[in-house]
Amino acid sequence: xxxxxxxxxxxxIGEAAILAxxxxxxxxxxxxxxxxPAYLARRLLKMENGIFLQAESEVAAxxxxxxxxxxxxxxxxxxxxxGISLKTEGISYIASSQLPCVIVNIVRGGPGLxxxxxxxxxxxxxxxxxxxxxxxxxxxxxxxVQEMADFTMLGFDLADExxxxxxxxxxxxxxxxMEPVVLKKPEIKKYNHxxxxxxxxxxxxxxxxxxxxxxxxxxKYVHEIYAKYKIIEENEVRYxxxxxxxxxxxxxxxxxxxxxxxxxxxxxxxxxxxVGLLRPITVxxxxxxxxxxxxxxxxxxxxxxxxxxxMVEDVRLAVNGKVPVxxxxxxxxxxxxxxxVLAEIEKLV
Amino acid sequence: xxxLVFDKPKCMTERPLHYCPGCSHGIVHRIxxxxxxxxxxxxxxxxxxxxxxxxxxxxxxxxxxxQAPHGRAPAVATGIKRPNPDLFxxxxxxxxxLAAIGTAEIIHAANRSEDITVIFINNAIYGMTGGQMxxxxxxxQKTTTSPYGRDPETMGKPIRVCEMLSTLEGTTYAxxxxxxxxxxxxxxxxxLKKAFEVQVNKKGFxxxxxxxxxxxxxxxxxxxxxxxxxxxxxxxFPLGVYKDKTKEGDA
Numbered sequence: 214x215x216x217x218x219x220x221x222x223x224x225x226i227g228e229a230a231i232l233a234x235x236x237x238x239x240x241x242x243x244x245x246x247x248x249x250p251a252y253l254a255r256r257l258l259k260m261e262n263g264i265f266l267q268a269e270s271e272v273a274a275x276x277x278x279x280x281x282x283x284x285x286x287x288x289x290x291x292x293x294x295x296g297i298s299l300k301t302e303g304i305s306y307i308a309s310s311q312l313p314c315v316i317v318n319i320v321r322g323g324p325g326l327x328x329x330x331x332x333x334x335x336x337x338x339x340x341x342x343x344x345x346x347x348x349x350x351x352x353x354x355x356x357x358v359q360e361m362a363d364f365t366m367l368g369f370d371l372a373d374e375x376x377x378x379x380x381x382x383x384x385x386x387x388x389x390x391m392e393p394v395v396l397k398k399p400e401i402k403k404y405n406h407x408x409x410x411x412x413x414x415x416x417x418x419x420x421x422x423x424x425x426x427x428x429x430x431x432x433k434y435v436h437e438i439y440a441k442y443k444i445i446e447e448n449e450v451r452y453x454x455x456x457x458x459x460x461x462x463x464x465x466x467x468x469x470x471x472x473x474x475x476x477x478x479x480x481x482x483x484x485x486x487x488v489g490l491l492r493p494i495t496v497x498x499x500x501x502x503x504x505x506x507x508x509x510x511x512x513x514x515x516x517x518x519x520x521x522x523x524m525v526e527d528v529r530l531a532v533n534g535k536v537p538v539x540x541x542x543x544x545x546x547x548x549x550x551x552x553x554v555l556a557e558i559e560k561l562v
Numbered sequence: 563x564x565x566l567v568f569d570k571p572k573c574m575t576e577r578p579l580h581y582c583p584g585c586s587h588g589i590v591h592r593i594x595x596x597x598x599x600x601x602x603x604x605x606x607x608x609x610x611x612x613x614x615x616x617x618x619x620x621x622x623x624x625x626x627x628x629q630a631p632h633g634r635a636p637a638v639a640t641g642i643k644r645p646n647p648d649l650f651x652x653x654x655x656x657x658x659x660l661a662a663i664g665t666a667e668i669i670h671a672a673n674r675s676e677d678i679t680v681i682f683i684n685n686a687i688y689g690m691t692g693g694q695m696x697x698x699x700x701x702x703q704k705t706t707t708s709p710y711g712r713d714p715e716t717m718g719k720p721i722r723v724c725e726m727l728s729t730l731e732g733t734t735y736a737x738x739x740x741x742x743x744x745x746x747x748x749x750x751x752x753x754l755k756k757a758f759e760v761q762v763n764k765k766g767f768x769x770x771x772x773x774x775x776x777x778x779x780x781x782x783x784x785x786x787x788x789x790x791x792x793x794x795x796x797x798x799f800p801l802g803v804y805k806d807k808t809k810e811g812d813a
Binding site for chain 2: 424
C-alpha cells in the first residue's frame with residue numbers, strides 16, 4: 214500500500230505494526246484507543262500467524278507482551294492513561310529484562326478516571342519511569358497520523374536494536390482524527406536472537422529474568438543497562454525545528470500541541486515577533502543539547518504542553534538558567550486555541 | 563563393576579537446591595525433570611517461574627525459563643505459547659501467587675483453554691515472605707498475619723482451586739494430589755504426566771494441584787509436617803481428578 218489513504222491515527226498504528234512484522238497483539242479495551250485493537254482484531258484474526266488476544270486486564274496484557282517478547286516475536290500492546298498505569302509493573306519487568314516491544318499510549322485527560330479528551334499529562338510517567346526502579350523507555354511523540362504510522366515502524370526497529378521497550382505517546386486527538394497517510398512496508402533488519410526463550414535445542418538455558426538478590430550484582434547489571442541508555446541518548450535524539458534560525462524566542466512543544474504552536478508562531482511572525490519552534494520527537498531521549506545551544510542565542514524559552522507543567526522541567530534542565538523559561542499549559546483534556554498561545558508569545562516580548 | 567541405580571534427571575543442573583529441609587519443592591522439581599526427560603520435551607520447553615520460593619526454579623533445570631511478575635505466570639505463559647504453539651510451556655506457582663494476586667490470570671487462562679500446564683504448589687502459606695496467611699490457609703491455622711488462627715468470619719475460608727477451575731468450560735484437566743508419602747509421589751508423577759500429555763496433544767489447559775509442606779513456616783519438623791499435611795489439608799482439599807475432558811471425548 215503506497216498510495217495515500219485516509220485513516221484514523223489509531224488505525225494507522227495498527228496497519229503500520231503489521232507492515233513492520235508485528236503479528237502478535239495483546240490488549241484491553243479503553244477509550245480513546247479502541248479503534249486500534251478493533252483494527253488489529255479484524256486484520257490479525259484473518260492472518261495465518263496472526264495473534265490477537267483481548268486479555269482479562271491491562272495487567273495480563275502487558276505480561277502476555279512480556280512472554281511473547283521473550284521469544285523474539287515482534288509484539289505490541291496499546292492503551293490509554295489509566296490502563297498504562299496498570300501496565301507499569303509489567304513495563305518495569307520488560308525494561309529490566311531488556312525485552313523489545315512497542316507500547317502505545319493514546320493519552321487522555323487525567324488524573325484518575327479523568328476523561329477521554331486529548332492530554333499530555335502522562336509525560337512524567339512515560340519519560341521518568343512510571344513503574345518502579347531505574348529504567349528508561351524510548352518514547353516517540355508523533356504529531357500527525359502519518360507519524361503515528363512511521364513512528365510505530367521506527368519503534369519496532371529501535372526496540373529490536375536496543376532490546377528496550379518503546380512507547381508511542383499519542384493523544385486522544387491524534388488517535389481519533391483522520392488524515393491522509395502513506396503506508397510503505399519497511400525493510401526489516403535481521404536482529405541477533407541468541408538470547409530468546411524458544412526452546413534450548415542445541416544450546417544451554419536462556420533465561421528471561423530481572424531478579425538479582427546480591428545488590429552488587431544487581432548494581433552491575435543496572436550499570437550495564439544504563440551504558441546502553443547512554444548510547445541511545447547519543448544516537449537516537451530526534452527533533453524538528455521550525456523558524457528557529459533567527460529566533461529571539463524559542464517555543465518547545467511536542468505532539469498535537471506543536472501543531473497549534475506552529476500556527477501561533479506564523480501569526481506572531483506576521484506581527485514581527487521572531488519566534489521559532491523546537492519540537493521534540495523523542496521525548497526520551499530528550500533533545501537537551503540542542504535546547505541548551507539555543508539557550509545561548511535566544512532571549513527566552515517557553516514550553517507549551519497539555520499538562521500542568523511536566524516537559525517544562527526537562528526544558529529548564531536543558532536551559533540550565535541561561536535565560537528565563539516560561540510555561541503555558543492547558544490540561545485535563547482541554548486544548549488551547551492558536552490565539553491563546555499567540556497571546557502567551559506576545560507576553561514574552 | 564558398579565551399577566547406577568538412581569541418578570538425577572538429565573535436564574536438571576548440579577546446583578544444590580536452596581529450599582528448606584523437608585520442603586516439597588525438591589520432590590516436585592525432580593518429578594518435573596523426570597517427565598521432561600522421559601517425554602523428550604527439553605528442547606522445546608519454556609518454564610515460567612513465579613514469585614515465591616519457586617522464583618529460582620530455573621536454577622535447577624537446563625532448559626529455557628522466564629521469570630514472571632507475582633501472579634502473572636499464566637499471562638506470561640500465554641504470551642510465550644500463542645505465537646509459538648509448538649513450544650511446551652508450563653508455569654510453576656504457589657498458592658499466594660496463583661490463588662491470591664494471580665486469581666484473574668489463572669481463571670482467564672483456564673477459561674481460554676490456553677495450551678499450557680500449571681503446576682500448582684499448595685502448602686497453605688506464603689513461604690518466601692515469611693509465613694503469611696494464604697488464600698489456602700486452613701481455618702484456625704496460625705500464620706504471621708493470622709496470629710490467632712484464620713478466622714473465617716473476617717478472613718474467609720480457604721479457596722479450593724481445582725474445584726473452582728473445573729467449573730470452567732476451558733479447563734481440560736484438573737487433578738489434586740499430594741507428595742506426603744511414596745504413594746502420593748507416584749500419583750503426583752502420574753497426574754503431571756497426564757497434564758503434560760494434554761498439552762503435548764494440544765488439548766488445552768491442564769492444572770495439577772500438589773498439596774505440599776512448609777515445615778519452616780508451619781513451625782514443624784519435616785516429618786511432622788508430612789503428617790500435618792495429610793491429616794489437615796487432605797480432608798479440606800480432597801484428592802482426585804476434578805476435570806478430565808479427554809475422557810468426556812470432547813477435548
